[in-house]
Amino acid sequence: xxxxxxxxxPAPAFTLPDADGNEVSLxxxxxxxxxVYFYPAALTPGCTKQACDFTxxxxxxxxxxxxxxxxxxxxxxxxxxxxxxxxxxxxxxxxPDKKALDAYGAYGEKKNYGRTYMGxxxxxxxxxxxxxxxxxxxxxxxxxxxxxxxxxxxI
Numbered sequence: 001x002x003x004x005x006x007x008x009x010p011a012p013a014f015t016l017p018d019a020d021g022n023e024v025s026l027x028x029x030x031x032x033x034x035x036v037y038f039y040p041a042a043l044t045p046g047c048t049k050q051a052c053d054f055t056x057x058x059x060x061x062x063x064x065x066x067x068x069x070x071x072x073x074x075x076x077x078x079x080x081x082x083x084x085x086x087x088x089x090x091x092x093x094x095x096p097d098k099k100a101l102d103a104y105g106a107y108g109e110k111k112n113y114g115r116t117y118m119g120x121x122x123x124x125x126x127x128x129x130x131x132x133x134x135x136x137x138x139x140x141x142x143x144x145x146x147x148x149x150x151x152x153x154x155i
Contacts, residue, residue: 003105005133005136006136007134007135008132009132009133009136011026011127011132013025013027014026014071014100016093018076018091018093019082019083019094020076021076027131030131032066032067033128034068035061035125036069037124038072038107039122040120040122041073041120042081046142046143047142050070050145051088051090051092052086053146053147054068054090055088055089057146058089061155067091069092070090070093071106073096073101075094076094079094105121106138107119122139122140122142123136123138123139123140124137135153
């Protein structure tokens, strides 16, 4: 389990396949602000709600200069199904090796009903135009989170 990122840290570089198998890198977004959010699994209720919230607010976020990238440990094929089923417009990336999840501190020990296990920690990292962490939010809730980000960013 890696350290959680702090504002001012350089955002770890990543190159991961999207839902269509195309490679997408953080560096592709240089010069733009990027909201990178990490979620446990495509096609689950909480993750669907969160992805739909980002999609519903994508025009507002893009208008304010933000790109949105969702990362999960799912395979590209599952992400494609997720995108089609829910009409998602955010970029979804596959991280089955959990390298980006780990680098961003979004994979680690979780507790649920008294049981401890390793899993994805629902997290959102806002990266500025220079590739530095502007905000690092961990253990976020799926519902209402996008509205809170928009409010916090003053959009």
